[in-house]
Amino acid sequence: xxxxxxxxxxxxxxxxxxxxxxxxxxxxxxxxxxxxxxxxxxxxxxxxxxxxxxxxxxxxxxxxxxxxxxxxxxxxxxxxxxxxxxxxxxxxxxxxxxxxxxxxxxxxxxxxxxxxxxxxxxxxxxxxxxxxxxxxxxxxxxxxxxxxxxxxxxxxxxxxxxxxxxxxxxxxxxxxxxxxxxxxxxxxxxxxxxxxxxxxxxxxxxxxxxxxxxxxxxxxxxxxxxxxxxxxxxxxxxxxxxxxxxxxxxxxxxxxxxxxxxxxxxxxxxxxxxxxxxxxxxxxxxxxxxxxxxxxxxxxxxxxxxxxxxxxxxxxxxxxxxxxxxxxxxxxxxxxxxxxxxxxxxxxxxxxxxxxxxxxxxxxxxxxxxxxxxxxxxxxxxxxxxxxxxxxxxxxxxxxxxxxxxxxxxxxxxxxxxxxxxxxxxxxxxxxxxxxxxxxxxxxxxxxxxxxxxxxxxxx
Ligand SMILES: Cc1cc2nc3c(=O)[nH]c(=O)nc-3n(C[C@H](O)[C@H](O)[C@H](O)COP(=O)(O)O)c2cc1C
Numbered sequence: 001x002x003x004x005x006x007x008x009x010x011x012x013x014x015x016x017x018x019x020x021x022x023x024x025x026x027x028x029x030x031x032x033x034x035x036x037x038x039x040x041x042x043x044x045x046x047x048x049x050x051x052x053x054x055x056x057x058x059x060x061x062x063x064x065x066x067x068x069x070x071x072x073x074x075x076x077x078x079x080x081x082x083x084x085x086x087x088x089x090x091x092x093x094x095x096x097x098x099x100x101x102x103x104x105x106x107x108x109x110x111x112x113x114x115x116x117x118x119x120x121x122x123x124x125x126x127x128x129x130x131x132x133x134x135x136x137x138x139x140x141x142x143x144x145x146x147x148x149x150x151x152x153x154x155x156x157x158x159x160x161x162x163x164x165x166x167x168x169x170x171x172x173x174x175x176x177x178x179x180x181x182x183x184x185x186x187x188x189x190x191x192x193x194x195x196x197x198x199x200x201x202x203x204x205x206x207x208x209x210x211x212x213x214x215x216x217x218x219x220x221x222x223x224x225x226x227x228x229x230x231x232x233x234x235x236x237x238x239x240x241x242x243x244x245x246x247x248x249x250x251x252x253x254x255x256x257x258x259x260x261x262x263x264x265x266x267x268x269x270x271x272x273x274x275x276x277x278x279x280x281x282x283x284x285x286x287x288x289x290x291x292x293x294x295x296x297x298x299x300x301x302x303x304x305x306x307x308x309x310x311x312x313x314x315x316x317x318x319x320x321x322x323x324x325x326x327x328x329x330x331x332x333x334x335x336x337x338x339x340x341x342x343x344x345x346x347x348x349x350x351x352x353x354x355x356x357x358x359x360x361x362x363x364x365x366x367x368x369x370x371x372x373x374x375x376x377x378x379x380x381x382x383x384x385x386x387x388x389x390x391x392x393x394x395x396x397x398x399x400x401x402x403x404x405x406x407x408x409x410x411x412x413x414x415x416x417x418x419x420x421x422x423x424x425x426x427x428x429x430x431x432x433x434x435x436x437x438x439x440x441x442x443x444x445x446x447x448x449x450x451x452x453x454x455x456x457x458x459x460x
Contacts, residue, residue: 003420004382004385006048006050006393006421007051009397011056016029017396018397019302021398021399022076027399027400035090038091039091041404048412049412049423051099052130055100056132060136060142061079064139064316098128100125102118102129103131105141115167115213119211119212123217127439130223130224133223133239135159162203168220174197175211180215198210223242225240229336237264242274245390246339247346248360250384256346275391276390280369281369281397283398284377285373286374286410288376302359307361311339315335316340324358325354328354339366364398374410377414378411
C-alpha cells in the first residue's frame with residue numbers, strides 16, 4: 001500500500017483556517033511574529049516526519065464581505081499577515097529534512113527578482129524549497145499595486161504560463177552545472193563561456209539577463225499548485241509536481257482528482273505526478289469521547305463572521321448580504337472558480353445554507369474535518385484516499401500548534417503501525433524525497449524544454 005504523505009498548512013498570521021480560534025486559551029498562533037514560534041513548529045513537524053510545511057499567502061485584505069476590510073480586521077481573518085519567505089531560513093536552520101512550500105503570487109512581481117529569491121532559498125535550505133504558484137484572487141491585492149481590478153481569471157493563467165517560461169529559463173538554462181570553478185590558482189571564479197544570457201520576449205514578460213544565482217541543488221523549486229477550474233487544471237497538468245485540492249465532500253474531491261489526473265496524462269505526465277494533497281483538519285485525542293469534547297470546545301470559539309469574510313474573498317460573493325438561512329447559489333466571479341463550484345454545481349444534491357457553510361468553514365476552511373480517536377481517524381484517512389485517489393493530506397490546524405502536536409503524537413504512530421507512513425526520512429532534496437528520482441525536474445517536464453541561449457562570452 002502506498003505511503004500516505006503529510007503536509008502542514010499554515011500562514012504567517014493568526015488562525016489561518018480557523019476563524020475566531022485565536023481566542024482559544026491554548027492557541028499560540030498570535031505569536032506568529034516570533035521566530036521561536038516558527039522554529040518550534042518546524043521541529044515538531046520534522047519529529048512527525050512531515051514532508052513539508054506549506055505557507056499560504058495573500059497580498060491583499062479580504063474586503064469583499066460588506067465591501068469593507070472591517071470584518072477581516074476585527075476577526076484577524078488573514079490580516080495582519082506577514083511575508084512568509086522570511087521564516088524559511090530560520091526554520092531550515094533548525095531542521096534537516098522538512099521541506100517548505102512557499103506561496104508566492106506571480107501577479108505582482110517581475111519574474112527576475114523572484115527567481116533569484118527562490119534560488120537563494122534553495123541554496124540556504126540545501127534543496128528543500130517548493131513554490132506554491134498562485135495568481136491571487138483578491139481585487140484588493142490588484143488595487144494595492146495600482147491596478148483598477150484584478151486580471152480576469154483565465155487570463156491570469158495565461159500570464160502565469162509566460163511567467164513560468166521566464167523562471168524556467170533563468171533556473172534551468174542560464175548557468176551550466178560546471179560554470180562555477182572557484183579556481184583559486186587561476187583566479188577564475190566562474191567560466192563566462194558557461195553562463196548564458198536569457199533573452200525572453202513573451203506575450204507578457206520580457207527580459208535580457210543572466211540569472212544572478214549560481215545553480216542551486218534543485219534549480220527549479222518543487223512546483224506546487226492548486227488550480228482546480230478547467231483552466232487551472234490545464235496549468236497544473238503542465239507545471240505542477242504537487243497539487244492541493246480542497247472540497248467539502250469525498251465526491252467533489254474525487255471528481256477534481258479524476259479530471260486533474262486525466263489532464264496530466266494528456267499533458268504527457270507520468271502516473272506518479274502530480275502528487276495530490278487533500279485539505280484536511282484533524283481533531284483527535286486518545287478516545288472518541290475526548291476528541292468530540294475537544295471539538296465542541298473548539299467550536300465554542302469559532303467566528304461565523306470571520307469564516308464568511310474568508311469565504312467572501314475566496315468565492316467573490318459578499319455573504320454579508322445574506323441571511324444565515326439563505327441557500328448558497330452559484331455565481332461566476334474572478335475569484336477562485338473551484339471554491340464556489342465545489343459548493344454548488346459539483347455537488348448538486350446538497351444545498352448549503354449560508355450559516356451552515358460558515359460553521360463548516362470556520363474550522364478547516366474549504367476542506368473537511370475529521371474528529372475522532374486515532375484509529376478511527378486513520379480509518380477515515382485510508383478510506384478517503386481509496387475513494388478520492390489523493391496521495392496525502394494538507395493538514396490545517398484548529399488550534400496552533402496543538403493540532404500538529406496531536407497529529408505527531410497520535411496519528412503518525414497509528415499510520416506507521418499500519419505501514420502507511422515512513423519511519424525515517426529519505427536523504428536528499430525535497431524533490432528527491434517526494435519522487436525518488438533525483439534533485440532536478442524530470443527531463444520531460446515543461447521546465448526542461450526551454451531553449452539554451454548562446455554562451456555569454458559569444459553573445460557579447
Ligand atoms: C489548499 C489550497 C491552498 C491555497 N492557498 C492559496 C494561497 O495561499 N494564496 C493564494 O493566492 N491562493 C491560494 N489558493 C488558491 C489557488 O492558488 C488557486 O487560485 C485556486 O485554487 C484556483 O482555483 P481555480 O483554478 O478553480 O480558480 C489555494 C487553494 C487551495 C485549494
